[in-house]
Amino acid sequence: MDNNLQDYSHKRYNILTGEWVLVSPHRAKRPWQGQNETISNEQRPAHDPSCYLCARNTRINGEINPDYKDVFIFTNDFAALQTTSPIFSVNDGLFKAESEQGICKVICFSPDHSKSLADMEVEDINKVVEAWQKEYILLGSNEMINYVQIFENKGAVMGCSNPHPHGQIWSQSTLPNEVEKKDQHQKSYYDKNKRSLLGDYLKQELEVNERIIYQNDDFVVLAPFWAVWPFETMIVPKKAYTNITELSASESLAFAEAISKITKAYDALFQTSFPYSSGIHQAPTNGENNDHWHWHMSFYPPLLRSATVKKFMVGYEMFGSPQRDITAEQAVDRLKALVK
Numbered sequence: 001m002d003n004n005l006q007d008y009s010h011k012r013y014n015i016l017t018g019e020w021v022l023v024s025p026h027r028a029k030r031p032w033q034g035q036n037e038t039i040s041n042e043q044r045p046a047h048d049p050s051c052y053l054c055a056r057n058t059r060i061n062g063e064i065n066p067d068y069k070d071v072f073i074f075t076n077d078f079a080a081l082q083t084t085s086p087i088f089s090v091n092d093g094l095f096k097a098e099s100e101q102g103i104c105k106v107i108c109f110s111p112d113h114s115k116s117l118a119d120m121e122v123e124d125i126n127k128v129v130e131a132w133q134k135e136y137i138l139l140g141s142n143e144m145i146n147y148v149q150i151f152e153n154k155g156a157v158m159g160c161s162n163p164h165p166h167g168q169i170w171s172q173s174t175l176p177n178e179v180e181k182k183d184q185h186q187k188s189y190y191d192k193n194k195r196s197l198l199g200d201y202l203k204q205e206l207e208v209n210e211r212i213i214y215q216n217d218d219f220v221v222l223a224p225f226w227a228v229w230p231f232e233t234m235i236v237p238k239k240a241y242t243n244i245t246e247l248s249a250s251e252s253l254a255f256a257e258a259i260s261k262i263t264k265a266y267d268a269l270f271q272t273s274f275p276y277s278s279g280i281h282q283a284p285t286n287g288e289n290n291d292h293w294h295w296h297m298s299f300y301p302p303l304l305r306s307a308t309v310k311k312f313m314v315g316y317e318m319f320g321s322p323q324r325d326i327t328a329e330q331a332v333d334r335l336k337a338l339v340k
């Protein structure tokens with residue numbers, strides 16, 4: 001790798017979105033005088049009577065959660081998208097709008113209120129993976145649904161209101177912005193080369209071996225060359241599958257293992273339950289040919305240099321491009337040492 005990338009400001013290209021990130025490695029040593037976050041490392045009980053996600057508790061709409069033993073899924077009581085919205089569009093001069101229908105679900109990863117994915121056994125994470133697969137099929141087969149977004153918002157720093165281990169699945173009639181960009185870039189590469197864009201990228205990453213954090217037979221965990229967040233990572237299947245339902249049983253387990261490895265390394269990094277937003281980008285369920293898709297899972301963690309210093313996307317990031325100081329390679333060196 002060109003040494004200039006570790007010493008001088010430059011911008012890196014995101015092949016999936018067509019966007020650039022500004023990297024300023026020379027700034028990484030400047031002193032921090034900004035805001036410190038308060039991170040709670042308190043031990044939580046296995047069952048919290050006031051938590052609306054714990055088993056047997058009553059949710060705000062009056063429904064009682066079942067006495068679930070592993071994964072529990074329900075339709076979001078305050079969904080951002082609804083199936084009952086009328087279909088309409090607005091085309092009034094320069095005012096343009098379209099109706100959007102969808103279904104939003106909440107998925108509890110475990111009945112144990114005190115755990116996170118990082119604390120769970122690989123077999124139990126695999127139950128979450130299997131539930132994601134079922135929901136992708138179930139929601140995706142709905143005529144109205146053309147895209148299924150699986151994600152997790154973890155930690156108060158990320159605005160997550162409930163510490164119970166859970167994620168969300170928002171499914172909708174159109175492709176959201178990030179997915180639309182990735183769809184287009186993967187499609188144009190595939191049409192031209194007849195190969196997966198991420199497959200070729202993965203090949204190059206494995207050859208140079210500078211940003212690989214962990215790999216097993218079926219998956220690679222790496223910091224993408226174009227990573228924006230200080231400790232951003234991506235889990236990529238070695239085979240160019242378009243969606244998570246194409247995994248065999250043993251590949252699902254290998255995916256769960258990869259999730260376990262990276263989330264454990266994250267928690268070890270600053271000795272804290274590491275906050276992040278993670279999400280899976282995969283082929284739309286629009287009934288079209290989506291052979292150009294190579295699904296992947298991304299982790300966007302906000303912490304910068306300790307459990308209490310958060311990276312803010314403000315100022316230049318809002319008005320120009322995302323910017324980072326520590327390089328992806330420096331982040332990889334630290335995470336790699338923590339993979340057990």
Ligand SMILES: [Zn+2]
Binds near residue numbers: 113164
């Ligand atoms: Zn709970």
